[in-house]
Amino acid sequence: MIAYLLRRILYAIPILIGVNLLTFALFFVVNTPDDMARMQLGIKRVTPEAIAKWKQQHGYDKPLLFDARAEGASKLTDTIFFEKSASMFVFDFGYSDDGRNIAREIQTRMMPSLAIALPTFFVGLFIYITFALLMTLFRATALDIAGVALCVLLMSVSGLFYIIGGQFVASKLWHWVPISGYAGGMDSIKFVVLPILIGVIGSVGASSRWYRTIFLEEIGKDYVRTARAKGLSELRVLFRHVLKNAMIPILTGVVVVIPLLFMGSLLTESFFGIPGLGSYTIDAINAQDFGVVRAMVFLGSVLYIAGLILTDISYTIVDPRVRLQ
């Protein structure tokens, strides 16, 4: 397994270089270093000298990808691409264009994102699976039909509606929780309850239907009939046997997103005033801050690759027949 993991990690390097190159190309197709300087320096009274000075100070006065005037390896290394990308492979994200330490910013913003994302994920997973198993238990009855109809209804409503509606009802009408904001430590609970609840409800429809389909497929198999023949109760059959055997498709969809929980949610964080990572990338794109954009895309890619590797490992845990070679 270690050899497999090492191989996967090595595969990640060209992928990350490719992602970096693509990010770089897409960013600089839309923005020039002059545009970036103007964005940072503001609209009023910006002189060409100020732009040149900004570019020089931030390392954007070099050729983008290839320096024809340089000698030897410097042709490639004395470029914006190399200087801005190489350090990221040792997780040195450098500074944003407005001078802030990006790694420090990510560290600070990560916890509020996780304070919402982790409970939403785990509570949600528990509820979706339980709900799906109950629909499976009452399959082909009025309860199942009502459950599926409810799922379709919940799926059809926009996420924004849940947020605005939730804020209106829980915060404005009933005064249960603050409408937006955040605080550290235990004080954070009253701020994250509503976003978590909305996050869970917002995904109930799609996730529960998906899990119901998986469980319905399992429930017709021989081992389920055997379990029933042994006289096990239906609840025990579902929660002990069906759930365990349906883990592979569940893990495929679930484990891969765990590392990405660090990245937060743009809409939720924006509406609830949560100081997480969700809006960091979008704000950086709007501010034409290449430093932050490249760092966040790189981090997202690393986390996604980590998620895929974790998924593979999780298969070996839930199904002893699976071996990573």
Add this chain to the structure above:
Amino acid sequence: MKWLFCLPLLLLLSACDGGLWNNPYPAADKGRPIYYSAFTERPKHLDPAQAYSENEYIFLAQIYQPPLQYHYLKRPYTLVPQATSAMPVVHYLDKDNRPLPDDAPAGQVAFSVYEIHLRPNLRYQPHPAFALDAQGKPEYQALTAKDLRNIYALNDFKHSGTREVSAADYVYQIKRLAHPDIHSPIAGLMAEYIVGLKDYAAMLQKAQKAHPAAFLNLHDYPLEGAQAVDEHTYRIKVYGKYPQFVYWLAMPFFAPMPVEADRFYAQDGMREKNLTLDWWPAGSGPYYLSENNPNQRMVLTKNPNFSGEFYPAEGEAGDREAGLLVDAGKPLPLIEQVVFSLDKETIPYWNKFLQGYYDASGISSDSFDQAVQVNVGGEANVTDEMNAQGITLSTSVATSTMYMGFNWLDPVVGGDSERARKLRRAIAIAIDFEEFISIFANGRGIAAQSPIPPGIFGYRDGEAGINRYVYDWVNGAPKRKTIEEARRFLAEAGYPNGLDEKTRQPLVIYLDTTATGVGNKSRLDWLRKQFDKLNLQLVVRSTDYNRFQDKIRKGDTQLFYFGWNADYPDPENFLFLLHGAQAKVGKGGENAANYSNPEYDRLFEQMKNMPNNTARQKIIDDMLEILRRDSPWLWGHHPKDYVLRHSWLYNSKPNKMANNNLKYLRIDAAQRDELRKQWNQPVLWPLWLGGFALAAFIWWFWRALRQREEAR
């Protein structure tokens, strides 16, 4: 499993502070005179040499103390001393540095020297840069990586200190405008005025190159244009006569900067921790930044070392009746702390204001009808719902102008020909900005008659102030000329009924704009309709911000939207936007329309150095007449700001020039606590109902399950 259902409720109850459930602030804040506000965008810079945006000044203006400030209550806007004992004294010198009389003509004046006397006993905020050890030596000026291991904010330093502000600190800050590592937006402009500043930048660059690792102490590099005379006096020497220079002295660019702070932040390892002067200010103003988390909240706390400033004893007519002089003579600031929370979305922001968790609020278009009603006389008032909450409204016209510019270099709409002039005039009549303000700004604005907004010298009210090329004065009010008149001008310009006389093709006008997306569609559709009145075709070329700026710089536009916020309340700051020497194309100035008229330019040069008197007004009238005749802009509108405030907030008066207004505000915290309690009692019946419903469902479910098992 049941405990899982109760967990959120238990957690919620455990987090409650015994007060209101929806209170976003700590229970300890109760009863304290704290002003609560919000910010929608994190500030980019908090270094007074770099910051130039409104969202940065809202913090900086409370922290730093430039020499001058705008009188809080008086109108028109008047400069008064802030850190100085009196207004600066100006002496004029000829090219040989010989004194000239005060009334010397601008042509003879080679230099102006501003002598500035500081008030004694101005002191800096508590800051670790000033901390001294037991031996009286600076404690934190030689920090190692080990010392910084657990330091992430200024509060993490155990000790802090202060010292008196000196004239040398003001000089130091002026020198920082030319610092090689600092991008001051006014460095270029000031280099044209402050004697020696241009060469100073080159000198500093050379010095930095020679010793790249060393701290660049600007005290070691003298600057002819800024010199400390003694502990409390300094002089600024500028080229020629530049009366507008005093306005710059009211901006944070000219606030004092202690070299200790500069040296403190220049130490190794500080930047990695985001400990920079651009992030953690060191000021002498009424507040200091005690909490700096721009992703969540920023807190300003009363500077314990601040003294010597008092609430004004006089204002304009009506201020006494409005209760704005009740606190006259009281030491400032009147509130203990200011808490700014990040709220990017308007819905939560608005609801928190209605719940009493923000003390004042602007009004977004979505909430306008809920907040404001306009009576038959056109007067705006709060709605009954707001009135019942004790919310009041104040309005003020912003010192801004939002306009549409014609590119003077464009062969169709630009240039000095009578044909183009008539075409522009026809379009100016056809585009009904009164309707625009009514539809898209909920009436919050006034149609502009010239670039100069109300409240600025040169603006004329009433009949004398209307643009006679677009309006007639009818029944005591300006009335837009008829569309027939516009069509007549269009025909005279060679486009009868919107068709080119020669080609018989419809005239197409191109609008370059960054307005894209669904939100702007209605505005653009409205604009097309205005052009339709003349049978002209408007083609909208939507583009991103970068391309738009690029087009403006290169003059590749025909018609475009633009705006300008005043730097200072002087007509020069608006009229220079049409000065030929300021053209964007070729000169990189602020004249985006590239307008050029030698007579206008001549009058501008004459007007800019004059004091506000009748002679200056006469010249401004002549300049406006030229502009209105040439019509290089569609004059657009001057926005009106509406501010709502709760009944517990006192001394709030809109001041569009000053940003340091928070020190004048007063809060009745007891009244606020009482009203918040009334407005935010948690509604409990849904919790009970939900609990019963859940219990009933579980019971029913359990029964159904058992029946099912038994049936097997």
